[in-house]
Amino acid sequence: MRLVLAILSAATTLILSLIAVQNTKNTIPPMSWSQKTFSLQGRSRGCYLVTDEVVQSLPEIKDFKIGLLNLFMQHTSAALTLNENWDSDVRLDMTDALEKIAPESWNYRHDAEGSDDMPAHIRSSLIGASVSIPIKDGRLATGTWQGIWLCEFRRYRHSRHIVATIQGEKYK
Template sequence: MKQASDSIIIDTRGIGLVEVTRPIVDWLAAQQITQGLLTIFCRHTSASLLIQENAAPAVKRDLARFFAELVREDAGYEHDDEGLDDMPAHIRSALTNVSLSIPVVSGAAVLGTWQGIYLFEHRRAPHRRTLALHVVGE
């Protein structure tokens, strides 16, 4: 059994989805593990991870708009240390995922034809986000 771990840095431009599939699958390929499990972990409380369609750009815009309407910034939250988008970002992160587990078969992440891996930035300002990667297998 082999395993490897690393981290990648993703710069965001504010609220929205940033596709991170390419750097993750490139890292995975370099590990030379043919069968196993890939775990991706977002090391932040105001950003999250999703597997979502990567063909139609409207999907990303619709998801961002849906979450903005679902968790409004003007709800009078007590926690607003870093601005009005602070607590809504934490709630949006809690409603999604901070980690993903993806099977590895024949050295590749088992993703569907239209699936991509996304970092979902929940803050309005640009941020530098860290994703921890870990793969275990043979």
């Protein structure tokens, strides 16, 4: 009798486990990935609000109910960040502050591409090469006053390449 009860108990546990696995498969939404590279228009030194340009380059954002957008800049003399999207004075003040933190006037050893080369690398490392932004209901879930900035640290215009990766749940 004990053996029969033990077998029934094991069989019941197995059946319940299989049902749980099946239900889990039905309730976890499938994750989707999207990746593409796009370019931002060339700009000279300064901080620029590029949110609209990014969103126009990534129409697939609207296909995601929930997710995460990672933007990665493939350059070492510019940066991406999130910051003030309304008052352009903030971008001018940021440019001035970064020029004081890593001034072009220092006697840098690395100047292969000109006197703005090494200061651009320093500023890029301070700000960073990537940003991650949540996606909610097919839109970027930035705060009210947040926008995506391109911080260009070279004196002359450069086109910048961005790898955009989206991971999330698409609308059905």
